[in-house]
Amino acid sequence: xxxxxxxxxxxxxxxxxxxxxxxxxxxxxxxxxxxxxxxxxxxxxxxxxxxxxxxxxxxxxxxxxxxxxxxxxxxxxxxxxxxxxxxxxxxxxxxxxxxxxxxxxxxxxxxxxxxxxxxxxxxxxxxxxxxxxxxxxxxxxxxxxxxxxxxxxxxxxxxxxxxxxxxxxxxxxxxxxxxxxxxxxxxxxxxxxxxxxxxxxxxxxxxxxxxxxxxxxxxxxxxxxxxxxxxxxxxxxxxxxxxxxxxxxxxxxxxx
Ligand SMILES: Nc1ncnc2c1ncn2[C@@H]1O[C@H](COP(=O)(O)OP(=O)(O)O)[C@@H](O)[C@H]1O
Ligand SMILES: [Mg+2]
Numbered sequence: 001x002x003x004x005x006x007x008x009x010x011x012x013x014x015x016x017x018x019x020x021x022x023x024x025x026x027x028x029x030x031x032x033x034x035x036x037x038x039x040x041x042x043x044x045x046x047x048x049x050x051x052x053x054x055x056x057x058x059x060x061x062x063x064x065x066x067x068x069x070x071x072x073x074x075x076x077x078x079x080x081x082x083x084x085x086x087x088x089x090x091x092x093x094x095x096x097x098x099x100x101x102x103x104x105x106x107x108x109x110x111x112x113x114x115x116x117x118x119x120x121x122x123x124x125x126x127x128x129x130x131x132x133x134x135x136x137x138x139x140x141x142x143x144x145x146x147x148x149x150x151x152x153x154x155x156x157x158x159x160x161x162x163x164x165x166x167x168x169x170x171x172x173x174x175x176x177x178x179x180x181x182x183x184x185x186x187x188x189x190x191x192x193x194x195x196x197x198x199x200x201x202x203x204x205x206x207x208x209x210x211x212x213x214x215x216x217x218x219x220x221x222x223x224x225x226x227x228x229x230x231x232x233x234x235x236x237x238x239x240x241x242x243x244x245x246x247x248x249x250x251x252x253x254x255x256x
Contacts, residue, residue: 003028003203004049004172009058009068011044018044020227021058026172026220031194031204033214035238036224037248042207043085045224046174049205050082051075062172081165082174085207089157091150095141098149099132100125102164128167135163139193155186162193173197176207191217211249215239223248 002025011019019041026032034042047053049060051072059068062078081102089098136142139159149157158178165173175194179187191213198204198217208214214221215235223230223244231237231244238244 001028002026003063004205005061005064006045006049007059007061009045009048009060010056011041011048011053012056017227019048022224022227022229023058024222024229024232026203026205028203029198029201030219031198031206031217033206033208033218033221034224035208035211035214035221035248036230039226040224041227042224043176046082046176046205046207050080050174076168079169079171080174081168081170081172083158083161083165083176083178085176085180087154087157087161089149089160092148094146094148095136095152095156095160096129096132096145098160099136099164099167100128102168103128132163132167135167139163139189155182158182158186158190159193162190166197170202172203172205174205174207177209178206179208179210179213187213 004026006022006024008021008023009019010017010021022041022045034045036042044053048055051067051070051074055068059066061067062075062080067075067078067080090101093101133142133145136145139162141156141159141163144152144156149160152160158181162175162178178194179190182190187210194204194206195217206214206218218235220232221235221238222232223238223241225247230247231241233241239249
């Protein structure tokens with residue numbers, strides 16, 4: 001069954017068609033990768049799915065319910081969570097505080113502007129702290145739970161973002177380049193975390209450039225280029241698709 005259905009959505013910025021009539025479906029409980037060169041429209045797609053950008057035309061369905069242009073905080077209530085290509089972490093707050101921010105489901109769409117009143121959102125702090133800690137533990141971050149994010153490495157902060165989304169018990173998790181800028185060990189760790197999340201029934205839409213990781217953990221792949229869908233299929237189908245190889249992957253790139 002498809003959990004997420006993207007039906008002919010378009011988004012232009014001035015004269016630029018960033019997303020041009022893209023359709024695809026994400027099956028429940030799978031890891032579905034969205035790949036394509038820089039500027040292909042991947043983040044714009046995720047921004048529309050997560051209610052950050054409005055959709056020009058077309059529709060988005062979650063569990064057969066139309067969620068086109070539903071605001072972010074309402075999508076969070078439906079357990080659609082995301083992470084950001086550019087970290088949205090408050091460096092002057094601890095890891096725990098950053099994770100707890102996720103529980104403020106009334107966050108506005110600019111998510112995590114650090115200026116708002118942190119205390120006012122924490123009606124149930126003890127309960128949320130317990131949940132946050134259990135997720136931090138599972139990714140091996142319990143030791144840094146009360147450290148300031150500004151003192152931690154980029155690799156750790158990428159995990160903190162995932163934990164913040166996980167703590168809200170997502171049904172659909174949108175990950176925008178979760179391993180960009182990470183070394184091989186950190187990448188392998190995050191790939192394991194993603195696989196584990198999916199094995200527990202969370203549906204994952206994964207944007208990444210790391211082809212080894214994509215080919216290793218994805219069930220299905222949608223390829224976009226210049227705002228249009230180029231191809232879709234299993235990793236085996238995509239890695240042998242001549243159109244994809246020519247436009248994006250490059251001869252031999254999967255066999256390095
Ligand atoms: N808010 C915006 N205003 C203007 N142009 C944008 C905006 N967001 C994205 N774009 C443009 O849309 C195109 C697709 O961008 P993006 O979705 O970020 O690509 P990707 O994530 O695949 O690298 C790019 O040409 C980018 O410059
Ligand atoms: Mg992007």
